[in-house]
Amino acid sequence: MNAIYDFSILTAWIHQWLSGLMEPTAVMITEMVIIGTILILFVAAMGLVLVLAERKVAAFFQLRLGPNRVGPWGILQTLADFLKLLTKELITTKSADKFLYNLAPFIVMITPFLALGVIPFAPGLQIMDLNIGVFFITAVSSMGVLGILIGGWASNNKYSLIGGMRSAAMVVSYELSVTLAIMTMVILTGTLSMSEIVNSQADGWWIIKGHIPALIAFIIYLIASTAETNRGPFDLAEAESELTAGFHTEYGGIKFAFFFLSEFVNMLIVSSIATVIFFGGWMPFHLPFEWATGFNHIMDFIPGIVWGFGKVTFIIFLMMWFRWTFPRLRIDQILNLEWKYLLPMNLINFLLMSLIALTGFYL
Amino acid sequence: MNSIIKYLKGISQGLNTLWSGMKVTGYYFFNARKEIITVQYPDNKDTLKIPERFRGRVIMVHDQNNEHACNGCTMCEMACPNGSIKVITDKVLDPNTGKSVRIIDQHVYYFSMCTLCNLCVQACPSDALAMDGSYENAVFNREELTFVLNLPGSKIRDNVKD
Numbered sequence A: 001m002n003a004i005y006d007f008s009i010l011t012a013w014i015h016q017w018l019s020g021l022m023e024p025t026a027v028m029i030t031e032m033v034i035i036g037t038i039l040i041l042f043v044a045a046m047g048l049v050l051v052l053a054e055r056k057v058a059a060f061f062q063l064r065l066g067p068n069r070v071g072p073w074g075i076l077q078t079l080a081d082f083l084k085l086l087t088k089e090l091i092t093t094k095s096a097d098k099f100l101y102n103l104a105p106f107i108v109m110i111t112p113f114l115a116l117g118v119i120p121f122a123p124g125l126q127i128m129d130l131n132i133g134v135f136f137i138t139a140v141s142s143m144g145v146l147g148i149l150i151g152g153w154a155s156n157n158k159y160s161l162i163g164g165m166r167s168a169a170m171v172v173s174y175e176l177s178v179t180l181a182i183m184t185m186v187i188l189t190g191t192l193s194m195s196e197i198v199n200s201q202a203d204g205w206w207i208i209k210g211h212i213p214a215l216i217a218f219i220i221y222l223i224a225s226t227a228e229t230n231r232g233p234f235d236l237a238e239a240e241s242e243l244t245a246g247f248h249t250e251y252g253g254i255k256f257a258f259f260f261l262s263e264f265v266n267m268l269i270v271s272s273i274a275t276v277i278f279f280g281g282w283m284p285f286h287l288p289f290e291w292a293t294g295f296n297h298i299m300d301f302i303p304g305i306v307w308g309f310g311k312v313t314f315i316i317f318l319m320m321w322f323r324w325t326f327p328r329l330r331i332d333q334i335l336n337l338e339w340k341y342l343l344p345m346n347l348i349n350f351l352l353m354s355l356i357a358l359t360g361f362y363l
Numbered sequence B: 001m002n003s004i005i006k007y008l009k010g011i012s013q014g015l016n017t018l019w020s021g022m023k024v025t026g027y028y029f030f031n032a033r034k035e036i037i038t039v040q041y042p043d044n045k046d047t048l049k050i051p052e053r054f055r056g057r058v059i060m061v062h063d064q065n066n067e068h069a070c071n072g073c074t075m076c077e078m079a080c081p082n083g084s085i086k087v088i089t090d091k092v093l094d095p096n097t098g099k100s101v102r103i104i105d106q107h108v109y110y111f112s113m114c115t116l117c118n119l120c121v122q123a124c125p126s127d128a129l130a131m132d133g134s135y136e137n138a139v140f141n142r143e144e145l146t147f148v149l150n151l152p153g154s155k156i157r158d159n160v161k162d
Helices: A007-021 A023-061 A077-087 A098-116 A133-141 A144-154 A160-187 A192-201 A211-228 A253-278 A290-299 A304-323 A331-359 B002-030 B075-079 B119-123
Strands: B057-059 B087-093 B099-111 B129-132 B145-149
Touching: A007 A023, A023 A077, A023 A253, A023 A304, A023 B002, A077 A253, A098 A133, A098 A144, A098 A253, A133 A160, A133 A253, A144 A160, A144 A253, A144 B099, A160 A211, A160 A253, A160 A331, A192 A253, A211 A304, A211 A331, A253 A304, A253 B002, A304 B002, B057 B099, B075 B087, B075 B119, B099 B119, B119 B129
Parallel strands: none
Antiparallel strands: B057 B129, B087 B099, B099 B145
Protein backbone atom coordinates (compact mmCIF):
# COMPACT_ATOMS: atom_id res chain seq x y z
CA MET A 1 0.00 0.00 0.00
CA ASN A 2 1.35 3.41 -0.94
CA ALA A 3 2.16 5.48 2.11
CA ILE A 4 1.13 8.78 0.48
CA TYR A 5 -2.53 7.84 0.73
CA ASP A 6 -2.34 7.18 4.47
CA PHE A 7 -4.53 9.49 6.52
CA SER A 8 -2.71 8.62 9.76
CA ILE A 9 0.13 10.95 8.68
CA LEU A 10 -2.32 13.85 8.61
CA THR A 11 -3.93 12.92 11.92
CA ALA A 12 -0.56 12.43 13.60
CA TRP A 13 0.53 15.85 12.32
CA ILE A 14 -2.61 17.50 13.74
CA HIS A 15 -2.08 15.72 17.03
CA GLN A 16 1.52 16.91 17.23
CA TRP A 17 0.54 20.46 16.39
CA LEU A 18 -2.15 20.50 19.10
CA SER A 19 0.20 18.90 21.66
CA GLY A 20 2.61 21.79 21.19
CA LEU A 21 -0.15 24.25 21.98
CA MET A 22 -1.90 22.89 25.08
CA GLU A 23 -2.17 20.34 27.87
CA PRO A 24 -2.75 16.62 27.02
CA THR A 25 -6.27 16.69 28.49
CA ALA A 26 -7.15 19.80 26.49
CA VAL A 27 -5.69 18.16 23.37
CA MET A 28 -7.93 15.15 23.89
CA ILE A 29 -11.03 17.28 24.37
CA THR A 30 -10.20 19.43 21.32
CA GLU A 31 -9.69 16.34 19.19
CA MET A 32 -12.96 14.88 20.38
CA VAL A 33 -14.79 18.08 19.47
CA ILE A 34 -13.14 18.19 16.04
CA ILE A 35 -14.00 14.55 15.33
CA GLY A 36 -17.57 15.00 16.59
CA THR A 37 -18.07 18.00 14.32
CA ILE A 38 -16.64 16.15 11.35
CA LEU A 39 -18.87 13.16 12.11
CA ILE A 40 -22.02 15.29 12.28
CA LEU A 41 -21.11 17.07 9.04
CA PHE A 42 -20.30 13.75 7.39
CA VAL A 43 -23.64 12.22 8.41
CA ALA A 44 -25.56 15.29 7.23
CA ALA A 45 -23.69 15.41 3.92
CA MET A 46 -24.08 11.67 3.40
CA GLY A 47 -27.80 11.94 4.13
CA LEU A 48 -28.22 14.63 1.48
CA VAL A 49 -26.15 12.75 -1.09
CA LEU A 50 -27.79 9.39 -0.46
CA VAL A 51 -31.35 10.74 -0.58
CA LEU A 52 -30.59 12.43 -3.88
CA ALA A 53 -28.90 9.28 -5.18
CA GLU A 54 -31.88 7.17 -4.14
CA ARG A 55 -34.32 9.46 -5.91
CA LYS A 56 -32.22 9.62 -9.06
CA VAL A 57 -31.62 5.86 -9.15
CA ALA A 58 -35.31 5.18 -8.52
CA ALA A 59 -36.19 7.55 -11.35
CA PHE A 60 -33.90 5.78 -13.79
CA PHE A 61 -35.27 2.37 -12.80
CA GLN A 62 -38.78 3.65 -13.50
CA LEU A 63 -37.79 5.49 -16.71
CA ARG A 64 -38.35 8.90 -15.18
CA LEU A 65 -36.00 11.83 -14.90
CA GLY A 66 -36.07 12.36 -11.15
CA PRO A 67 -35.33 15.68 -9.49
CA ASN A 68 -34.06 18.04 -12.19
CA ARG A 69 -35.27 21.54 -11.35
CA VAL A 70 -33.26 22.73 -8.33
CA GLY A 71 -29.70 23.32 -9.43
CA PRO A 72 -28.01 21.53 -12.34
CA TRP A 73 -29.50 18.01 -12.69
CA GLY A 74 -31.39 18.67 -9.47
CA ILE A 75 -28.36 18.25 -7.21
CA LEU A 76 -29.63 20.92 -4.80
CA GLN A 77 -33.04 19.27 -4.44
CA THR A 78 -32.30 17.49 -1.16
CA LEU A 79 -30.71 20.64 0.27
CA ALA A 80 -33.93 22.51 -0.46
CA ASP A 81 -35.96 19.70 1.12
CA PHE A 82 -33.71 19.75 4.16
CA LEU A 83 -34.12 23.52 4.60
CA LYS A 84 -37.88 23.10 4.30
CA LEU A 85 -37.90 20.40 6.98
CA LEU A 86 -35.76 22.57 9.27
CA THR A 87 -38.20 25.47 9.12
CA LYS A 88 -41.32 23.39 9.72
CA GLU A 89 -43.22 23.58 12.99
CA LEU A 90 -42.78 20.61 15.32
CA ILE A 91 -46.20 19.27 16.19
CA THR A 92 -46.83 16.80 19.00
CA THR A 93 -50.17 15.04 19.01
CA LYS A 94 -52.35 15.60 22.04
CA SER A 95 -52.43 12.03 23.32
CA ALA A 96 -48.81 11.19 22.55
CA ASP A 97 -46.37 10.25 25.28
CA LYS A 98 -44.43 13.51 25.10
CA PHE A 99 -41.13 12.33 26.59
CA LEU A 100 -40.82 9.12 24.57
CA TYR A 101 -42.18 10.81 21.47
CA ASN A 102 -39.37 13.35 21.57
CA LEU A 103 -36.75 10.80 22.62
CA ALA A 104 -37.30 8.29 19.78
CA PRO A 105 -35.69 10.30 16.92
CA PHE A 106 -32.53 10.75 18.97
CA ILE A 107 -32.24 7.05 19.80
CA VAL A 108 -32.64 6.27 16.12
CA MET A 109 -29.97 8.83 15.28
CA ILE A 110 -27.46 7.68 17.94
CA THR A 111 -27.03 4.24 16.32
CA PRO A 112 -25.40 5.38 13.07
CA PHE A 113 -23.14 7.79 14.95
CA LEU A 114 -21.88 5.02 17.23
CA ALA A 115 -21.48 2.54 14.40
CA LEU A 116 -19.60 5.00 12.19
CA GLY A 117 -16.98 5.32 14.92
CA VAL A 118 -15.26 2.02 14.19
CA ILE A 119 -15.54 1.77 10.41
CA PRO A 120 -12.28 2.29 8.46
CA PHE A 121 -13.09 4.16 5.25
CA ALA A 122 -9.50 4.69 4.17
CA PRO A 123 -6.07 3.90 5.61
CA GLY A 124 -5.93 5.85 8.87
CA LEU A 125 -9.44 7.24 8.38
CA GLN A 126 -11.01 5.49 11.34
CA ILE A 127 -12.19 7.23 14.48
CA MET A 128 -11.50 4.45 16.94
CA ASP A 129 -9.86 1.09 16.32
CA LEU A 130 -11.58 -1.14 18.87
CA ASN A 131 -10.20 -4.66 19.10
CA ILE A 132 -13.81 -5.89 19.19
CA GLY A 133 -15.04 -3.63 16.38
CA VAL A 134 -17.31 -6.21 14.74
CA PHE A 135 -18.88 -7.13 18.06
CA PHE A 136 -19.37 -3.44 18.88
CA ILE A 137 -21.16 -2.78 15.58
CA THR A 138 -23.49 -5.76 15.89
CA ALA A 139 -24.30 -4.73 19.46
CA VAL A 140 -24.90 -1.08 18.61
CA SER A 141 -26.90 -1.67 15.43
CA SER A 142 -29.64 -3.45 17.38
CA MET A 143 -30.35 -0.19 19.21
CA GLY A 144 -31.93 1.43 16.18
CA VAL A 145 -35.01 -0.75 16.36
CA LEU A 146 -35.56 0.48 19.92
CA GLY A 147 -36.04 3.99 18.58
CA ILE A 148 -38.47 2.75 15.96
CA LEU A 149 -40.44 0.80 18.55
CA ILE A 150 -40.51 3.74 20.98
CA GLY A 151 -41.56 6.09 18.19
CA GLY A 152 -44.32 3.73 17.13
CA TRP A 153 -45.58 3.28 20.69
CA ALA A 154 -45.34 6.90 21.84
CA SER A 155 -47.22 8.34 18.86
CA ASN A 156 -50.39 6.71 20.20
CA ASN A 157 -51.54 5.87 16.69
CA LYS A 158 -52.54 2.42 15.56
CA TYR A 159 -50.64 2.68 12.29
CA SER A 160 -47.48 3.72 14.12
CA LEU A 161 -47.85 0.93 16.62
CA ILE A 162 -48.35 -1.73 13.95
CA GLY A 163 -45.38 -0.38 12.02
CA GLY A 164 -43.16 -0.35 15.07
CA MET A 165 -44.19 -3.87 16.09
CA ARG A 166 -43.59 -5.25 12.62
CA SER A 167 -40.21 -3.60 12.53
CA ALA A 168 -39.28 -5.06 15.91
CA ALA A 169 -40.35 -8.59 14.93
CA MET A 170 -38.39 -8.33 11.72
CA VAL A 171 -35.19 -6.76 12.99
CA VAL A 172 -34.92 -9.08 15.98
CA SER A 173 -35.01 -12.11 13.69
CA TYR A 174 -32.79 -10.72 10.95
CA GLU A 175 -30.18 -9.64 13.49
CA LEU A 176 -29.40 -13.34 13.81
CA SER A 177 -28.63 -13.76 10.15
CA VAL A 178 -26.52 -10.62 9.94
CA THR A 179 -24.45 -11.63 12.93
CA LEU A 180 -24.05 -15.24 11.80
CA ALA A 181 -23.01 -14.17 8.32
CA ILE A 182 -20.40 -11.87 9.84
CA MET A 183 -19.25 -14.61 12.22
CA THR A 184 -18.79 -16.93 9.25
CA MET A 185 -16.22 -14.51 7.92
CA VAL A 186 -14.67 -13.91 11.35
CA ILE A 187 -13.68 -17.62 11.31
CA LEU A 188 -11.40 -16.77 8.40
CA THR A 189 -10.15 -13.42 9.63
CA GLY A 190 -9.49 -14.66 13.15
CA THR A 191 -9.96 -11.18 14.59
CA LEU A 192 -12.79 -8.85 15.52
CA SER A 193 -10.88 -5.62 14.94
CA MET A 194 -12.05 -3.78 11.83
CA SER A 195 -8.62 -2.52 10.81
CA GLU A 196 -7.04 -5.96 11.26
CA ILE A 197 -9.80 -7.51 9.16
CA VAL A 198 -8.91 -5.04 6.42
CA ASN A 199 -5.20 -5.76 6.79
CA SER A 200 -5.80 -9.51 6.57
CA GLN A 201 -7.10 -8.95 3.03
CA ALA A 202 -3.90 -7.36 1.70
CA ASP A 203 -3.35 -10.33 -0.64
CA GLY A 204 -6.98 -10.62 -1.78
CA TRP A 205 -10.50 -9.96 -0.65
CA TRP A 206 -12.18 -12.56 1.51
CA ILE A 207 -15.01 -13.00 -0.97
CA ILE A 208 -12.40 -14.30 -3.44
CA LYS A 209 -10.21 -16.11 -0.95
CA GLY A 210 -13.14 -17.69 0.91
CA HIS A 211 -14.87 -18.72 -2.37
CA ILE A 212 -18.22 -20.62 -2.00
CA PRO A 213 -19.06 -20.18 1.71
CA ALA A 214 -17.95 -16.54 1.57
CA LEU A 215 -20.25 -15.93 -1.40
CA ILE A 216 -23.19 -17.59 0.39
CA ALA A 217 -22.43 -15.56 3.50
CA PHE A 218 -22.34 -12.39 1.42
CA ILE A 219 -25.73 -13.09 -0.18
CA ILE A 220 -27.24 -13.86 3.22
CA TYR A 221 -25.67 -10.73 4.69
CA LEU A 222 -27.02 -8.62 1.84
CA ILE A 223 -30.58 -9.91 2.28
CA ALA A 224 -30.53 -9.70 6.06
CA SER A 225 -28.95 -6.26 6.21
CA THR A 226 -31.50 -4.92 3.74
CA ALA A 227 -34.13 -6.15 6.16
CA GLU A 228 -32.30 -4.64 9.11
CA THR A 229 -32.28 -1.18 7.58
CA ASN A 230 -36.07 -1.43 7.01
CA ARG A 231 -35.86 -0.81 3.31
CA GLY A 232 -36.17 -2.55 0.01
CA PRO A 233 -38.69 -5.37 -0.14
CA PHE A 234 -38.68 -5.43 3.67
CA ASP A 235 -40.04 -1.91 4.23
CA LEU A 236 -43.22 -3.10 5.88
CA ALA A 237 -42.46 -0.99 8.95
CA GLU A 238 -43.45 1.99 6.81
CA ALA A 239 -45.59 0.29 4.16
CA GLU A 240 -47.10 3.43 2.65
CA SER A 241 -49.98 1.55 1.06
CA GLU A 242 -51.08 -0.11 4.31
CA LEU A 243 -49.93 2.03 7.24
CA THR A 244 -49.80 5.57 5.77
CA ALA A 245 -46.21 6.00 6.93
CA GLY A 246 -45.78 3.37 9.62
CA PHE A 247 -43.88 4.31 12.73
CA HIS A 248 -43.20 7.90 11.68
CA THR A 249 -46.79 8.77 10.75
CA GLU A 250 -47.07 11.34 13.53
CA TYR A 251 -43.64 12.85 13.11
CA GLY A 252 -42.97 16.01 11.16
CA GLY A 253 -40.27 18.54 10.52
CA ILE A 254 -36.77 17.79 11.71
CA LYS A 255 -37.89 14.84 13.85
CA PHE A 256 -39.14 13.11 10.72
CA ALA A 257 -35.89 14.09 9.02
CA PHE A 258 -34.00 12.22 11.76
CA PHE A 259 -35.86 9.00 10.99
CA PHE A 260 -35.41 9.55 7.29
CA LEU A 261 -31.71 10.36 7.65
CA SER A 262 -31.02 7.42 9.93
CA GLU A 263 -32.47 5.03 7.34
CA PHE A 264 -30.01 6.25 4.74
CA VAL A 265 -27.01 6.43 7.06
CA ASN A 266 -27.82 2.92 8.27
CA MET A 267 -27.70 1.84 4.65
CA LEU A 268 -24.25 3.42 4.41
CA ILE A 269 -23.15 1.59 7.54
CA VAL A 270 -24.30 -1.88 6.53
CA SER A 271 -22.67 -1.34 3.14
CA SER A 272 -19.46 -0.28 4.87
CA ILE A 273 -19.50 -3.39 7.06
CA ALA A 274 -20.04 -5.57 4.00
CA THR A 275 -17.20 -3.72 2.29
CA VAL A 276 -14.83 -4.20 5.21
CA ILE A 277 -15.63 -7.85 5.80
CA PHE A 278 -16.16 -9.20 2.29
CA PHE A 279 -14.49 -6.71 -0.05
CA GLY A 280 -11.43 -5.71 1.94
CA GLY A 281 -12.47 -2.21 3.04
CA TRP A 282 -10.09 0.27 1.46
CA MET A 283 -7.79 -2.52 0.23
CA PRO A 284 -7.15 -2.39 -3.53
CA PHE A 285 -8.17 -5.33 -5.67
CA HIS A 286 -5.37 -7.86 -5.18
CA LEU A 287 -5.08 -11.39 -6.45
CA PRO A 288 -3.42 -13.93 -4.14
CA PHE A 289 -1.23 -15.45 -6.91
CA GLU A 290 2.46 -15.24 -7.80
CA TRP A 291 1.93 -14.10 -11.38
CA ALA A 292 -0.33 -11.23 -10.32
CA THR A 293 2.26 -9.13 -8.48
CA GLY A 294 2.51 -6.59 -11.30
CA PHE A 295 -1.26 -6.25 -11.42
CA ASN A 296 -1.40 -5.86 -7.65
CA HIS A 297 1.21 -3.12 -7.80
CA ILE A 298 -0.79 -1.16 -10.40
CA MET A 299 -3.88 -1.43 -8.22
CA ASP A 300 -1.94 0.11 -5.32
CA PHE A 301 -1.78 3.44 -7.15
CA ILE A 302 -5.52 4.01 -6.78
CA PRO A 303 -6.00 5.72 -3.39
CA GLY A 304 -7.57 3.71 -0.58
CA ILE A 305 -10.35 6.27 -0.10
CA VAL A 306 -11.46 5.72 -3.71
CA TRP A 307 -11.52 1.95 -3.19
CA GLY A 308 -13.37 2.28 0.10
CA PHE A 309 -16.10 4.60 -1.05
CA GLY A 310 -16.30 2.96 -4.47
CA LYS A 311 -17.14 -0.40 -2.95
CA VAL A 312 -19.61 1.17 -0.51
CA THR A 313 -21.31 2.91 -3.45
CA PHE A 314 -21.55 -0.37 -5.33
CA ILE A 315 -23.26 -2.15 -2.43
CA ILE A 316 -25.59 0.81 -1.85
CA PHE A 317 -26.52 0.61 -5.52
CA LEU A 318 -27.25 -3.10 -5.13
CA MET A 319 -29.59 -2.34 -2.22
CA MET A 320 -31.34 0.37 -4.23
CA TRP A 321 -31.68 -2.10 -7.09
CA PHE A 322 -33.41 -4.52 -4.70
CA ARG A 323 -35.70 -1.82 -3.42
CA TRP A 324 -36.94 -0.76 -6.83
CA THR A 325 -37.31 -4.29 -8.19
CA PHE A 326 -38.92 -6.50 -5.58
CA PRO A 327 -42.44 -6.19 -4.20
CA ARG A 328 -42.93 -5.84 -0.47
CA LEU A 329 -43.14 -9.07 1.54
CA ARG A 330 -45.88 -9.85 4.01
CA ILE A 331 -44.85 -10.16 7.67
CA ASP A 332 -45.36 -13.95 7.75
CA GLN A 333 -43.39 -14.35 4.51
CA ILE A 334 -40.57 -12.30 5.98
CA LEU A 335 -40.39 -14.39 9.12
CA ASN A 336 -40.63 -17.59 7.05
CA LEU A 337 -37.71 -16.43 4.93
CA GLU A 338 -35.61 -15.84 8.01
CA TRP A 339 -36.43 -18.83 10.17
CA LYS A 340 -36.97 -21.48 7.49
CA TYR A 341 -34.38 -20.48 4.90
CA LEU A 342 -31.73 -17.96 5.93
CA LEU A 343 -31.02 -19.29 9.42
CA PRO A 344 -30.59 -23.01 8.52
CA MET A 345 -28.55 -22.07 5.45
CA ASN A 346 -26.46 -19.78 7.60
CA LEU A 347 -25.76 -22.49 10.18
CA ILE A 348 -24.78 -25.02 7.52
CA ASN A 349 -22.63 -22.38 5.86
CA PHE A 350 -21.02 -21.66 9.22
CA LEU A 351 -20.15 -25.33 9.56
CA LEU A 352 -18.82 -25.46 6.01
CA MET A 353 -16.65 -22.43 6.63
CA SER A 354 -15.29 -23.97 9.82
CA LEU A 355 -14.32 -27.12 7.88
CA ILE A 356 -12.66 -25.05 5.19
CA ALA A 357 -10.78 -22.99 7.76
CA LEU A 358 -9.65 -26.18 9.53
CA THR A 359 -8.46 -27.91 6.36
CA GLY A 360 -6.91 -24.70 5.03
CA PHE A 361 -8.89 -25.04 1.80
CA TYR A 362 -8.89 -21.31 1.09
CA LEU A 363 -6.55 -19.01 -0.76
CA MET B 1 -35.00 -36.91 1.26
CA ASN B 2 -37.80 -35.81 -1.05
CA SER B 3 -38.59 -32.85 1.15
CA ILE B 4 -34.95 -31.77 1.18
CA ILE B 5 -34.85 -31.77 -2.63
CA LYS B 6 -38.06 -29.77 -2.64
CA TYR B 7 -36.55 -27.30 -0.16
CA LEU B 8 -33.39 -26.81 -2.21
CA LYS B 9 -35.43 -26.55 -5.40
CA GLY B 10 -37.50 -23.82 -3.77
CA ILE B 11 -34.38 -21.86 -2.90
CA SER B 12 -32.93 -22.08 -6.39
CA GLN B 13 -36.25 -21.19 -7.98
CA GLY B 14 -36.58 -18.22 -5.66
CA LEU B 15 -33.13 -16.92 -6.50
CA ASN B 16 -33.85 -17.46 -10.18
CA THR B 17 -37.04 -15.42 -10.13
CA LEU B 18 -35.33 -12.68 -8.12
CA TRP B 19 -32.57 -12.53 -10.71
CA SER B 20 -35.00 -12.41 -13.63
CA GLY B 21 -36.76 -9.48 -11.99
CA MET B 22 -33.46 -7.71 -11.43
CA LYS B 23 -32.50 -8.26 -15.05
CA VAL B 24 -35.57 -6.35 -16.22
CA THR B 25 -35.04 -3.36 -13.95
CA GLY B 26 -31.31 -3.49 -14.52
CA TYR B 27 -31.84 -3.25 -18.27
CA TYR B 28 -34.04 -0.20 -17.77
CA PHE B 29 -31.54 1.42 -15.42
CA PHE B 30 -28.58 1.07 -17.73
CA ASN B 31 -30.60 2.02 -20.81
CA ALA B 32 -32.54 4.78 -19.07
CA ARG B 33 -31.04 7.43 -21.35
CA LYS B 34 -32.77 6.14 -24.46
CA GLU B 35 -35.86 4.66 -22.80
CA ILE B 36 -36.95 7.60 -20.61
CA ILE B 37 -40.60 8.41 -21.29
CA THR B 38 -40.92 11.55 -19.18
CA VAL B 39 -41.79 14.67 -21.19
CA GLN B 40 -40.64 17.96 -19.70
CA TYR B 41 -43.87 19.65 -20.63
CA PRO B 42 -43.62 23.43 -20.41
CA ASP B 43 -40.08 23.42 -21.81
CA ASN B 44 -40.86 21.38 -24.92
CA LYS B 45 -43.97 23.21 -26.09
CA ASP B 46 -42.43 23.95 -29.49
CA THR B 47 -41.62 20.33 -30.27
CA LEU B 48 -44.58 18.75 -28.50
CA LYS B 49 -46.40 16.22 -30.71
CA ILE B 50 -50.06 15.61 -29.90
CA PRO B 51 -51.27 12.14 -30.97
CA GLU B 52 -53.94 12.05 -33.66
CA ARG B 53 -56.48 10.29 -31.45
CA PHE B 54 -56.04 12.74 -28.57
CA ARG B 55 -59.39 14.18 -27.45
CA GLY B 56 -58.92 17.83 -26.58
CA ARG B 57 -62.37 19.28 -27.23
CA VAL B 58 -65.14 18.99 -29.83
CA ILE B 59 -64.90 21.22 -32.88
CA MET B 60 -66.88 21.54 -36.08
CA VAL B 61 -64.82 20.99 -39.20
CA HIS B 62 -64.85 23.97 -41.56
CA ASP B 63 -63.22 24.00 -44.97
CA GLN B 64 -61.49 26.92 -46.66
CA ASN B 65 -64.80 28.40 -47.94
CA ASN B 66 -66.02 28.59 -44.33
CA GLU B 67 -68.46 25.77 -45.00
CA HIS B 68 -69.32 22.95 -42.64
CA ALA B 69 -71.20 19.66 -43.01
CA CYS B 70 -73.79 20.05 -40.24
CA ASN B 71 -77.42 20.02 -41.35
CA GLY B 72 -78.81 20.24 -37.81
CA CYS B 73 -80.12 16.69 -37.51
CA THR B 74 -79.43 16.82 -33.71
CA MET B 75 -78.04 13.27 -33.63
CA CYS B 76 -75.10 14.56 -31.59
CA GLU B 77 -77.42 16.21 -29.12
CA MET B 78 -79.27 12.94 -28.64
CA ALA B 79 -76.07 10.91 -28.39
CA CYS B 80 -74.56 13.15 -25.75
CA PRO B 81 -74.94 11.40 -22.36
CA ASN B 82 -74.72 14.57 -20.27
CA GLY B 83 -76.40 17.21 -22.39
CA SER B 84 -73.40 19.28 -23.29
CA ILE B 85 -74.60 19.90 -26.86
CA LYS B 86 -77.54 22.06 -27.79
CA VAL B 87 -78.34 22.47 -31.49
CA ILE B 88 -80.50 25.48 -32.32
CA THR B 89 -81.98 24.97 -35.78
CA ASP B 90 -83.68 27.30 -38.17
CA LYS B 91 -85.80 26.91 -41.34
CA VAL B 92 -85.02 28.70 -44.59
CA LEU B 93 -86.62 28.54 -48.02
CA ASP B 94 -84.54 26.87 -50.69
CA PRO B 95 -84.63 29.15 -53.75
CA ASN B 96 -84.19 26.24 -56.20
CA THR B 97 -86.91 23.88 -55.02
CA GLY B 98 -89.12 26.22 -53.07
CA LYS B 99 -89.16 23.86 -50.10
CA SER B 100 -88.19 24.89 -46.59
CA VAL B 101 -84.84 23.45 -45.48
CA ARG B 102 -83.49 22.95 -41.96
CA ILE B 103 -80.17 24.63 -41.21
CA ILE B 104 -78.34 25.27 -37.95
CA ASP B 105 -78.45 28.65 -36.31
CA GLN B 106 -76.10 27.90 -33.44
CA HIS B 107 -74.41 24.63 -32.47
CA VAL B 108 -73.85 25.31 -28.76
CA TYR B 109 -71.28 23.21 -26.94
CA TYR B 110 -70.91 23.32 -23.13
CA PHE B 111 -67.32 22.25 -22.59
CA SER B 112 -67.76 22.50 -18.82
CA MET B 113 -70.06 19.45 -18.90
CA CYS B 114 -68.28 17.47 -21.58
CA THR B 115 -66.55 14.22 -20.61
CA LEU B 116 -64.82 13.87 -24.00
CA CYS B 117 -66.48 10.50 -24.59
CA ASN B 118 -66.38 10.95 -28.38
CA LEU B 119 -69.99 9.69 -28.79
CA CYS B 120 -71.14 12.84 -30.62
CA VAL B 121 -68.36 12.48 -33.17
CA GLN B 122 -69.34 8.85 -33.75
CA ALA B 123 -73.04 9.65 -33.98
CA CYS B 124 -72.67 12.39 -36.58
CA PRO B 125 -73.90 11.02 -39.97
CA SER B 126 -72.05 13.61 -42.03
CA ASP B 127 -68.75 13.76 -40.10
CA ALA B 128 -69.28 17.38 -39.23
CA LEU B 129 -67.80 17.07 -35.75
CA ALA B 130 -64.28 16.12 -34.70
CA MET B 131 -61.98 16.18 -31.72
CA ASP B 132 -59.07 18.59 -31.85
CA GLY B 133 -55.71 18.24 -30.13
CA SER B 134 -55.99 21.26 -27.90
CA TYR B 135 -54.79 21.14 -24.30
CA GLU B 136 -54.42 23.86 -21.67
CA ASN B 137 -58.18 24.37 -21.84
CA ALA B 138 -58.44 25.78 -18.33
CA VAL B 139 -60.00 29.25 -18.01
CA PHE B 140 -60.86 31.51 -15.11
CA ASN B 141 -64.55 31.97 -15.89
CA ARG B 142 -67.14 29.27 -16.43
CA GLU B 143 -68.91 31.25 -19.15
CA GLU B 144 -65.79 31.00 -21.31
CA LEU B 145 -66.35 27.25 -21.56
CA THR B 146 -69.49 27.66 -23.68
CA PHE B 147 -68.64 27.58 -27.36
CA VAL B 148 -70.64 28.09 -30.51
CA LEU B 149 -69.14 25.54 -32.83
CA ASN B 150 -70.28 26.87 -36.18
CA LEU B 151 -68.15 29.84 -37.12
CA PRO B 152 -69.87 33.19 -37.77
CA GLY B 153 -70.98 33.51 -41.37
CA SER B 154 -70.47 29.83 -42.16
CA LYS B 155 -72.97 27.83 -44.16
CA ILE B 156 -73.70 24.24 -45.02
CA ARG B 157 -71.81 22.55 -47.79
CA ASP B 158 -73.86 21.79 -50.91
CA ASN B 159 -73.49 18.04 -51.18
CA VAL B 160 -74.52 17.18 -47.61
CA LYS B 161 -77.49 14.78 -47.58
CA ASP B 162 -80.46 15.36 -45.33
